[in-house]
Amino acid sequence: xxxxxxxxxxxxxxxxxxxxxxxxxxxxxxxxxxxxxxxxxxxxxxxxxxxxxxxxxxxxxxxxxxxxxxxxxxxxxxxxxxxxxxxxxxxxxxxxxxxxxxxxxxxxxxxxxxxxxxxxxxxxxxxxxxxxxxxxxxxxxxxxxxxxxxxxxxxxxxxxxxxxxxxxxxxxxxxxxxxxxxxxxxxxxxxxxxxxxxxx
Numbered sequence: 001x002x003x004x005x006x007x008x009x010x011x012x013x014x015x016x017x018x019x020x021x022x023x024x025x026x027x028x029x030x031x032x033x034x035x036x037x038x039x040x041x042x043x044x045x046x047x048x049x050x051x052x053x054x055x056x057x058x059x060x061x062x063x064x065x066x067x068x069x070x071x072x073x074x075x076x077x078x079x080x081x082x083x084x085x086x087x088x089x090x091x092x093x094x095x096x097x098x099x100x101x102x103x104x105x106x107x108x109x110x111x112x113x114x115x116x117x118x119x120x121x122x123x124x125x126x127x128x129x130x131x132x133x134x135x136x137x138x139x140x141x142x143x144x145x146x147x148x149x150x151x152x153x154x155x156x157x158x159x160x161x162x163x164x165x166x167x168x169x170x171x172x173x174x175x176x177x178x179x180x181x182x183x184x185x186x187x188x189x190x191x192x193x194x195x196x197x198x199x200x
Contacts, residue, residue, distance in 0.1 A: 028078055029056035031196055034068060034108070035086040035121075037061040038188070041179060045189035050196050056080075064090045065104035072111040079114030082199045084158070084192060086121035088145075089178060092137045093129050102144030109148065109155065117199035118154050120145050122161040127177045158191050 031053050033039055033046070039059035047055050058068075058075065065087045085108060091101040109118055122145055125138035142161060149155040164173055164184070172184035180188055 029054045030081040031055045032075055032080045032083045033057045035059035036063040036090055039086050042185050042189040046192040050193055053196055062090055065101050069104055069107050072108040076111035082117045083112045083115050084119045088141050089123045092134050092141055098137050098140035101141055106148055119156050119158050119195045121158045124164055125161050158195055163187055
């Protein structure tokens with residue numbers, strides 16, 4: 001195992017949550033959620049009312065796409081039916097090149113070549129950090145997501161950025177411009193559940 005893989009495994013070791021609705025614990029997860037702190041904030045809500053799906057959440061604070069590449073290889077070997085990927089926010093926050101970030105995202109998607117449905121979540125393109133406007137990088141990253149989805153019929157886009165715009169009057173995002181507030185948690189968890197149930 002490479003050093004990067006060891007770091008990724010260590011990060012995930014304490015942050016994997018496997019939840020089952022109406023079935024035994026022996027069955028492997030058929031839905032994998034890969035994410036950062038945004039997914040951790042909604043992990044309890046997103047696993048409600050998902051039928052008999054077994055959902056495994058692999059998420060931790062501060063994760064970037066490049067930190068998940070090796071772990072995705074291991075997870076992809078189990079060929080889950082569905083994968084939801086909500087990563088990239090920290091790449092934008094830390095000034096990573098959007099083109100390179102999308103290439104890491106493509107590598108993660110390729111690791112799940114046995115999965116039927118892959119959903120990729122866009123990032124908020126109105127992020128700021130210490131007074132800096134990060135919209136340019138976020139917009140370029142989101143464009144890359146759309147292009148990636150257009151190249152693979154198994155990929156669909158969960159447009160978190162659009163949801164935020166549509167519900168802006170309800171203030172669904174915290175003052176840090178990154179994390180959903182309780183309204184945002186409800187919106188995003190509902191969107192995750194819809195994606196899970198839509199895949200047939």
